[in-house]
Amino acid sequence: MAGRARGEQLSIRLLAILSSLLALAGCVTTTIQEVRQAHTGIAANDSVVILGRHQKGGETVEAGFVQCVSGHLNGGKLAIVSEKDFVDALFPWFEPRTAPMETSDLPAIIRHPMFADKLKSIGVRYIVWVDGSTRRTDSSGSMSCTIATAGIPACFGFLSWENNSSYEAQIWDIREGTQVGKVSSDAVGTSFVPAVIAPVPFIARVQSGACSSLADELQKFISGES
Amino acid sequence: MTEVPSPEAAQSVDGVLVPSIVDFQISIPQQTRSDFYEVWIKYSIRLYDAGGALVVEWPLTAYGKASQGDYSVLKDKDRPGMHDATMVALRDAGAFLSLRFAEVPEVKKWLAEHAASN
Numbered sequence: 467m468a469g470r471a472r473g474e475q476l477s478i479r480l481l482a483i484l485s486s487l488l489a490l491a492g493c494v495t496t497t498i499q500e501v502r503q504a505h506t507g508i509a510a511n512d513s514v515v516i517l518g519r520h521q522k523g524g525e526t527v528e529a530g531f532v533q534c535v536s537g538h539l540n541g542g543k544l545a546i547v548s549e550k551d552f553v554d555a556l557f558p559w560f561e562p563r564t565a566p567m568e569t570s571d572l573p574a575i576i577r578h579p580m581f582a583d584k585l586k587s588i589g590v591r592y593i594v595w596v597d598g599s600t601r602r603t604d605s606s607g608s609m610s611c612t613i614a615t616a617g618i619p620a621c622f623g624f625l626s627w628e629n630n631s632s633y634e635a636q637i638w639d640i641r642e643g644t645q646v647g648k649v650s651s652d653a654v655g656t657s658f659v660p661a662v663i664a665p666v667p668f669i670a671r672v673q674s675g676a677c678s679s680l681a682d683e684l685q686k687f688i689s690g691e692s
Numbered sequence: 693m694t695e696v697p698s699p700e701a702a703q704s705v706d707g708v709l710v711p712s713i714v715d716f717q718i719s720i721p722q723q724t725r726s727d728f729y730e731v732w733i734k735y736s737i738r739l740y741d742a743g744g745a746l747v748v749e750w751p752l753t754a755y756g757k758a759s760q761g762d763y764s765v766l767k768d769k770d771r772p773g774m775h776d777a778t779m780v781a782l783r784d785a786g787a788f789l790s791l792r793f794a795e796v797p798e799v800k801k802w803l804a805e806h807a808a809s810n
Contacts, residue, residue, distance in 0.1 A: 526728075529762040558787035562780070 492670030494655035496679045500687060504639065504646040507690045512591035513545040514688060515552040516635075519597040520562045527596050531633065531677055535596060538681030543689060547590055555588050556581065572643040585640065592688055593640050596680075598633030600673040603654075609661050621665045626658035631676035635684060649687055651680035706806060707747065709789075710738040714751075718777075720770060721760045728757045729773035731781040737789070739799060748798035752788055756780030 508514070516536040518527040532549055540546040553560045559575050566572050575581050609623030631653040639646045655670025686692035715734035721727060733754045739747040758776040763769040793799055 526757070526759055528759065557783070558790040561783050561787040563784050564787045564791055 492655055492657045492668040494653055494670050494672055494675040496651065496653040496675050498679050498683050499650045500647065500683060500692060501649075502647040502687070502692075504642075504644060505690065506592075506637070506639070506646050506688050508544065508591060508688055511589055513547050513589045514539065514592045514594060515547045515549065515590050516594045516596060517549055517552070517560070517565075519595055520565075525599050527598055527633070528600065528673075531598075531600070531673060532596055534674070534677035535594075535635075535681045535684070538678055539685055542681075542685045544685060545589075547588055552588065552590065555584055569638055569643055569645050572638075572640065576640075576643065591639065591641055592646075593638045594684060595636045595638070596633060597636075598631070600629055600631040600676070602627055603630045604628040607658075609659065609665065611661075620663045621661040622663075624658065624660050626656060628654065628656045629670065629672040630654045631672045633676055633680055635680060637684070637687065647687060649680060649683045651676045651683070653679065706742055707802070708740040708742075708744075710740065711735050711752075711785075711789075712738075718774065720774070727759050727761060729760065729770070729777040731756045731774070731777040733781050733785060735785060737793065739802070741802070747802045748796060750793070750796050750799075752785060754781045754785035754788070756782070756784055 516532055516539065518529065518532040520526050536546055536548060558564055559566075559578075559581055566575060576585075605625075605627035607623065607625040609621055609625050611619060611621040614620045631651070633652075634648060634650040636648050637646050638644070653672045653676035655672040655675065657668060657670045659665050659667045683692065712735065713733060714736050715732070717732040719728075719730045721729065724730070735752040735754065737750045737752050739750075741747055756777045757780065758773045760769055760773055762776075763772055766772060794803060
């Protein structure tokens with residue numbers, strides 16, 4: 467009995483591994499919009515930081531999304547300072563309670579000599595505030611799995627769900643104390659899993675699509691190429 | 693800033709800050725059906741002058757939260773979620789003390805008097 471149970475567990479694991487190996491990409495549609503309010507450009511010793519907006523009650527941007535945009539940009543032409551390094555270096559000015567909400571709040575904190583010195587030492591020229599979230603907007607279908615004869619697992623059914631990502635990035639030139647523009651990235655995609663014995667997932671990587679599109683556009687925006 | 697064992701021991705300092713925790717609350721997503729681990733730490737911040745007289749006792753509520761979605765790949769989300777929410781709350785208290793405590797009217801008055809007398 468124990469041997470048969472182990473065999474069934476192994477079969478289920480093999481089915482799961484087979485399904486994950488077969489995982490295919492679902493379709494993602496991404497829309498990027500940009501508003502430019504001032505000229506941008508970056509010198510060799512300037513850097514950029516991507517910060518998540520955590521001040522608002524309720525929803526807050528996912529830490530993984532901020533890291534994704536930061537990581538994407540880090541592989542490009544811009545020098546990137548991580549959110550953690552920036553917030554730690556400039557403690558206590560960028561905590562949820564104290565972070566500037568508008569560019570009009572900047573002069574008050576730039577006046578602090580300690581803030582100005584720390585900012586100069588890390589060389590950040592642009593702060594990009596990212597806000598938004600990814601939500602599941604629809605789901606349908608059902609699937610049932612069973613152990614058929616000879617211990618072979620089998621699944622039948624169809625599952626589908628739709629995810630929607632909506633993010634906005636505000637770009638501040640901290641040296642000038644002004645907002646230079648906004649970039650928004652909206653992505654929508656439907657994932658589905660048909661199953662006739664083995665489930666075959668088609669996963670729409672919606673958040674990842676929104677991240678890479680936003681990062682690409684931010685790079686062009688800050689470099690002054692767009 | 694220097695750490696001293698008690699307000700009475702502070703003979704060569706300008707003032708003494710004595711923070712104490714009066715209340716501590718936590719909530720986890722399973723309790724609140726929200727996406728967040730949340731921490732509230734209620735402090736009482738007492739400021740004494742160099743003579744040991746109480747200048748002000750000020751209540752400070754520090755708040756921190758962490759989204760459970762940020763730990764979705766972990767089997768045990770509660771431990772890192774609560775840890776991070778607590779760290780945010782502690783930093784929140786530090787941020788208040790660093791930037792806002794001097795704006796409390798009694799503290800502002802005490803600082804002005806202290807600056808004038810030196």
